[in-house]
Amino acid sequence: DQQVKQNSPSLSVQEGRISILNCDYTNSMFDYFLWYKKYPAEGPTFLISISSIKDKNEDGRFTVFLNKSAKHLSLHIVPSQPGDSAVYFCAARRSNFGNEKLTFGTGTRLTIIP
Amino acid sequence: EAQVTQNPRYLITVTGKKLTVTCSQNMNHEYMSWYRQDPGLGLRQIYYSMNVEVTDKGDVPEGYKVSRKEKRNFPLILESPSPNQTSLYFCASSLGQDHSGANVLTFGAGSRLTVL
Numbered sequence: 001d002q003q004v005k006q007n008s009p010s011l012s013v014q015e016g017r018i019s020i021l022n023c024d025y026t027n028s029m030f031d032y033f034l035w036y037k038k039y040p041a042e043g044p045t046f047l048i049s050i051s052s053i054k055d056k057n058e059d060g061r062f063t064v065f066l067n068k069s070a071k072h073l074s075l076h077i078v079p080s081q082p083g084d085s086a087v088y089f090c091a092a093r094r095s096n097f098g099n100e101k102l103t104f105g106t107g108t109r110l111t112i113i114p
Numbered sequence: 115e116a117q118v119t120q121n122p123r124y125l126i127t128v129t130g131k132k133l134t135v136t137c138s139q140n141m142n143h144e145y146m147s148w149y150r151q152d153p154g155l156g157l158r159q160i161y162y163s164m165n166v167e168v169t170d171k172g173d174v175p176e177g178y179k180v181s182r183k184e185k186r187n188f189p190l191i192l193e194s195p196s197p198n199q200t201s202l203y204f205c206a207s208s209l210g211q212d213h214s215g216a217n218v219l220t221f222g223a224g225s226r227l228t229v230l
Contacts, residue, residue, distance in 0.1 A: 002156075004156070034218070036221075041223065041224070042223050042224070043118070043204055043206075043221030043222050043223045043224050044157070044204070044221045045221070046218045046219070046220075049218070089156065089157070091157075099162055099164070099170070099172075100145050100147070100162070100208050100217060100219060101147070101159050101162065101172065101173075102157075102159075102219060104149075104156035104157040104158075105156050106154055106155065106156045107156060
C-alpha cells in the first residue's frame, strides 16, 4: 500500500520556466512533509520541508505547498536551472517518539532542457 | 565534512554468502537507519536505531540484521543473501529525539548490491 504517491515518473521543463512536482498521500496521521533531491550515484539530499500546520514554505527558488484537505503537496521550482535535473522524492513523517521513519514516494525524474 | 559513509559502494555476490555493508557517521547523531530503494517502490525502511544498543525493525526487515555497538557505526548484515535482496541500499542518520519534524535525515551515497 503506497501511502505516498508521485504519479508522474518524469517531467521535462524548459530552463527558466517553472517546474511543478506533485505528491499525494493517504495517511492523515502524517504531520511533516519533506522533499529530497537525488543525483545519480549519490544519496538523497534534503531540499525543503513543511509542517502540517502550514500551507506554504519558501526557500529561495523552492516553494512547497500543502493542501491538507486534498492530501496533496507540490514543489515549485522557479526559475528552473539545468542543475535542478535530478530525481525528486516526496517523503512524509508521522511524529512518533523514536523512529524518525520517512515514508517515500517513488520519485519524479525532472529534466531541465537548456 | 559532515557525512554518512557506506562501504562497499558496489558489490556482486552469490546466494548464501554472508556479507556486511558498513555505515559510519561523523555527526554524533543518535538516530541511524537503513533503507532500500527498488524500482516502483521508492525507499523503504529496513531497520533503525535510536541509540547505542537500541535497534528495531522497519517495514522490510526480513533477511537482514543490524547492530549498534558504537554511536557512529550501524552495519547492515545479510546472513544468507538471496536474489530478492538485490537493491540499492542507503544508510541515514539524524539527531533524533525531536518530535517537531525539524530533524532531517542525512543519507549516505548508497551501496548497490547484486545477489546472483
